[in-house]
Amino acid sequence: MKKIISMLLIVCLLGVLASGCGSNMQTVDSIKDSGKLIIHTNAGFAPYEYLSNGEVVGVDMDIAKAIADKLGVELVIEDVKFDTIITSVQGGKAALGVAGITVTDERKESVDFSVTYATSVQYIIVPADADVDTIEDLAGLKIGVQLGTTGNFIIDDEINGIDEDDGSHTKGVLEGTGAECITYNNANLAAAAMDSGKLGAVVIDKLPAEIIGQKYGEKFKVMELVYEDGSKTTEEYAIAIAKGNESLLEVVNEVLAELKNNGKIDEWVLYHSENAVMDEE
Numbered sequence: 001m002k003k004i005i006s007m008l009l010i011v012c013l014l015g016v017l018a019s020g021c022g023s024n025m026q027t028v029d030s031i032k033d034s035g036k037l038i039i040h041t042n043a044g045f046a047p048y049e050y051l052s053n054g055e056v057v058g059v060d061m062d063i064a065k066a067i068a069d070k071l072g073v074e075l076v077i078e079d080v081k082f083d084t085i086i087t088s089v090q091g092g093k094a095a096l097g098v099a100g101i102t103v104t105d106e107r108k109e110s111v112d113f114s115v116t117y118a119t120s121v122q123y124i125i126v127p128a129d130a131d132v133d134t135i136e137d138l139a140g141l142k143i144g145v146q147l148g149t150t151g152n153f154i155i156d157d158e159i160n161g162i163d164e165d166d167g168s169h170t171k172g173v174l175e176g177t178g179a180e181c182i183t184y185n186n187a188n189l190a191a192a193a194m195d196s197g198k199l200g201a202v203v204i205d206k207l208p209a210e211i212i213g214q215k216y217g218e219k220f221k222v223m224e225l226v227y228e229d230g231s232k233t234t235e236e237y238a239i240a241i242a243k244g245n246e247s248l249l250e251v252v253n254e255v256l257a258e259l260k261n262n263g264k265i266d267e268w269v270l271y272h273s274e275n276a277v278m279d280e281e
């Protein structure tokens, strides 16, 4: 009897491993069964995702819709805090994270990434009369960033320096200058804080920075984040997906390849950069 029970247990276990059930992985089959593709985003990052008349729209949402259409299911967009997206994708709360997410080695430890679909750099936004040309010029300033973003990581590293496992410390260019990194849930909130005099600078990805620059007109100036030695940051965006979710990854990559080749992504970037009607926060 005991033997039969343990045999049954082994068979069950193998079944669970093979089908991926027992985990919350949202495979193509389970998505088709439920009729829904749940994606997580953070709608404060125009032109990629922003609120327009209470609805989440943007380049990433157009991409997500194309993926849902390919799967023949309804797209369900959940607007969450940016710094929760990777964990939610990892745990299966969302099938995909579509949020202008930069591929980083650290994030790759938690999730897989699609092919990349955009390139970006960090930008600095400062009041128009500020004397700032390089990141080194942010010495002593309060710098607003979006929590959990690459801009946040860069400014933290430059303020605190980087400590390696072997005990060595690389000094950051803002270390010891009195500069402070202040986190917000999105860059629009940081820009509003700068407008009311609470910050000396905001650091965020290029296109969102340019749109913020347009909104504040003559009050702010925007520039690419460069170091005194001329070096820059470059990043690539991809869609985050649970590790090992091969069937869905294949569909996502296929749709992205199509949209890159037929020029749709470029078209959407232009459309949402120029025609975006953004709700006030």
Ligand code: GLN
Pocket (backbone or CB within 6 Å): 042, 045, 082, 099, 100, 101, 102, 103, 146, 148, 149, 150, 151, 205, 235
């Ligand atoms: N690309 C940046 C990052 O991945 C910011 C993304 C965002 O704010 N939506 O960290």
